[in-house]
Amino acid sequence: MMRKRGRPVVGAISGFFLGLLLAIDLLLFSVVALDSILVLVLPILGLVVGIALPLIARRSAAGATTPEVTRAGATPPPTGDYVAAAPPNDEAPDATTGAPGEPAPSS
Numbered sequence: 001m002m003r004k005r006g007r008p009v010v011g012a013i014s015g016f017f018l019g020l021l022l023a024i025d026l027l028l029f030s031v032v033a034l035d036s037i038l039v040l041v042l043p044i045l046g047l048v049v050g051i052a053l054p055l056i057a058r059r060s061a062a063g064a065t066t067p068e069v070t071r072a073g074a075t076p077p078p079t080g081d082y083v084a085a086a087p088p089n090d091e092a093p094d095a096t097t098g099a100p101g102e103p104a105p106s107s
Helices: 008-028 038-061
Strands: none
Touching (some): 008 038
């Protein structure tokens, strides 16, 4: 049986580019200087975190159950023997005319 894992390669690539772009942003906004070690550390840190997160997330989610997906605003189905009855309709169509609330024609 195969062991379920995340996608560490995709995470590594994404983490590297996230760290790289974060370092470039900090340089452009003059938060850090160009000769700062943080410019080198952020892409490497993003690479390590990008590899670690998919591996940790898949292990912790292996025992979790997937929640049932329902549409927004949908009412859940009735449980057990209870079924809600339709509300009474006082304006039901008349059997002879078909119009609601009108008296039957006299013959």
